[in-house]
Amino acid sequence: MGRVEGSAVKEGGTRGGPRGYARLEGAIPIVYTPGLEERAAEVWDLLETGASALSEILLVEPPELEALLVADEDREEAPRENERPYPPGLPYFTRASRPPTLVLPQTLSPDFRPRTDATEALVAWHELAHAFLLRDPMPRSPAWLRELMPQALSAAVARKTGLPLEEHLERIKRGQGLAVTYQNRADAEGQMAFQNLLLALGAAAVDEFGDGFLGRLAHALWREQGIVDERQAEELLAASLGPGGRDWLGSRPEFQEG
């Protein structure tokens, strides 16, 4: 908080964002529904912190990107690839507009769990990480790897910026392995369990190996031409972790059967 005063606020409508929306300049400019000034300032802080930390971790400049903070009642007007709007309260990254846009809801869906002081930040950094990773073409890869990257990156940003994660991680329910959790992700609760398992795994990897593996993994994926299958995904992850990476992954409960 408090870093917003220096940035320019002006009426939107000329570039990026519907007419009448307001705009906050920054590393990631924010276009927002008038009336959401306070939430816009919070989001602005999260994206500034997130963009600079992600740049350092991934060794790339922030992508060309805007954030659109949308009032709940204007949700259907937000840019998106699909014809039908997403369920309420889901942030997403879209290339349906120029520049590409992070669409952030006024109110986060209650499906995001656990709810702690870290939830809002982790969700915003997750979507921002997707935008960073998609700045260059990514090969097709297993869903767990595609979502592990932004989950581990948001945990890494938290570690780098001093946002405490302990309470959040403690409240994540554990039990099943990656394979079962992956299969059970049809509904919102299953999807959250899948994401939370990847957050726990990502945070543990960052604590064990430092955040350098995320840059190595991202650059390895950007170099990859073909499709990355299950076996290659595990190999790339293990190699990016560095010495001991393979044994460590083998010892993790997420990679055990059941």
Ligand SMILES: [Zn+2]
């Ligand atoms: Zn995601």
